Amino acid sequence: MSRESLRAAIISATATLASAGVPSPGVDAAELAAHLLGVSRTRLGMTPLVESSWLAEYRALVARRAERVPLQHLIGTVPFGRAVLEVGPGVFIPRPETESLVAWALDAIDDVRQPVVVDLCTGSGAIALAISAARPDARVIAVERAPAALRWARRNIGRHVGAGGTTVELRGGDVTDQRLLADLDAAADLVTANPPYVPDGTPVEPEVAGFDPPEAVFGGPDGLGVIRPLISVAAGLLKVGGVLAVEHDDTQGESAPDLLRARRVLTDVVEHPDLAGRPRFVTATRVRMGTQAPAAGTLDQ
Numbered sequence: 063m064s065r066e067s068l069r070a071a072i073i074s075a076t077a078t079l080a081s082a083g084v085p086s087p088g089v090d091a092a093e094l095a096a097h098l099l100g101v102s103r104t105r106l107g108m109t110p111l112v113e114s115s116w117l118a119e120y121r122a123l124v125a126r127r128a129e130r131v132p133l134q135h136l137i138g139t140v141p142f143g144r145a146v147l148e149v150g151p152g153v154f155i156p157r158p159e160t161e162s163l164v165a166w167a168l169d170a171i172d173d174v175r176q177p178v179v180v181d182l183c184t185g186s187g188a189i190a191l192a193i194s195a196a197r198p199d200a201r202v203i204a205v206e207r208a209p210a211a212l213r214w215a216r217r218n219i220g221r222h223v224g225a226g227g228t229t230v231e232l233r234g235g236d237v238t239d240q241r242l243l244a245d246l247d248a249a250a251d252l253v254t255a256n257p258p259y260v261p262d263g264t265p266v267e268p269e270v271a272g273f274d275p276p277e278a279v280f281g282g283p284d285g286l287g288v289i290r291p292l293i294s295v296a297a298g299l300l301k302v303g304g305v306l307a308v309e310h311d312d313t314q315g316e317s318a319p320d321l322l323r324a325r326r327v328l329t330d331v332v333e334h335p336d337l338a339g340r341p342r343f344v345t346a347t348r349v350r351m352g353t354q355a356p357a358a359g360t361l362d363q
């Protein structure tokens with residue numbers, strides 16, 4: 063059977079992906095080759111030649127990527143913090159920028175023993191599982207509404223068993239429903255959320271338009287349609303001293319913090335940039351009712 067150069071195949075795949083408008087064609091061409099060879103990208107140099115049957119399979123994968131099928135769907139998994147998530151049709155692909163929120167959250171509960179953590183809008187379970195993997199002593203509750211996303215989250219949670227048999231508790235339902243988590247009132251040390259927040263009608267990449275579920279991406283005319291009621295629910299879940307971290311659109315660097323500042327029970331509202339330096343998530347701390355002077359016209363909780 064004839065053998066051909068892997069390097070030449072990757073160069074040709076890179077050109078194919080570049081002409082299809084794929085944002086990082088070289089990385090994706092190499093990742094697909096590594097996936098098909100079952101090695102990491104850094105070890106591709108160990109395989110100078112490939113069989114023609116392998117090449118046919120590789121070209122088929124590259125053609126699907128050129129149709130803008132997300133790389134993560136073709137590979138089937140995505141690393142996120144200390145977790146690896148299975149992803150595919152019906153679930154939002156976790157983004158690297160959300161890892162900044164996870165890093166902040168882990169730091170915030172660093173000296174809390176056996177913290178209670180609630181992850182709202184969990185999708186694949188990414189944030190919940192990254193926190194659980196890093197903090198096996200935590201009780202982590204993950205909430206999601208979409209049935210398809212719930213199936214992926216269940217699957218990912220099933221694959222992850224932390225030290226001492228810990229697992230993430232998954233609940234199906236709408237995070238804006240005040241009654242859904244009533245048993246966790248004032249119980250959480252940390253609430254995290256990466257809700258849908260892109261303003262309706264914003265142009266998005268073909269991978270997002272075609273493969274991320276719309277209910278995972280778009281958050282109403284100003285993008286804050288889920289974030290607004292979610293803040294109320296989150297504030298009620300936090301114990302005094304507990305912290306909240308909510309990811310948002312880079313156009314909401316002022317509007318999202320303003321929503322938190324409008325809550326009398328939240329203080330220390332801080333806006334944080336992502337790895338690319340864009341406004342990405344906002345954090346706050348729960349105080350006892352009445353310990354903070356309300357600004358004129360603000361809400362109660």
Ligand SMILES: C[S@@+](CC[C@H](N)C(=O)[O-])C[C@H]1O[C@@H](n2cnc3c(N)ncnc32)[C@H](O)[C@@H]1O
Nearest residue numbers: 154156183184185188207208236237256258278
């Ligand atoms: C941007 S995705 C984030 C998923 C995951 N947290 C991550 O970072 O990869 C938002 C998720 O929120 C879910 N969602 C949207 N509105 C919701 C609601 N009202 N209640 C519960 N989940 C909701 C969507 O189905 C989607 O899975």
